[in-house]
Amino acid sequence: MYICFVLVVYRRGRYFSFVLFYFVTINMYALSHDWISCYMHSTI
Secondary structure: OHHHHHHHHHHHOHHHHHHHHHHHHHHHHHHHHHHHHHHHHHHO
16 A cells, blocks of 8 residues: 555656655654653653
8 A cells, every 4th residue: 555655656756756755754753753752651
C-alpha cells in the first residue's frame, strides 16, 4: 500500500514526491519518538 502510494505521487513530480516523503519521514520519526518517550515516562 505504501509503495503504491509512493509510485502514484512519484508520477506527479519528483519534487513533490521528495517533499512528501521528507514530510512523512519527519512525522513518522516524531510519532515514534513521542511514543517511546511516553512509554518511558509511564514505565518510570
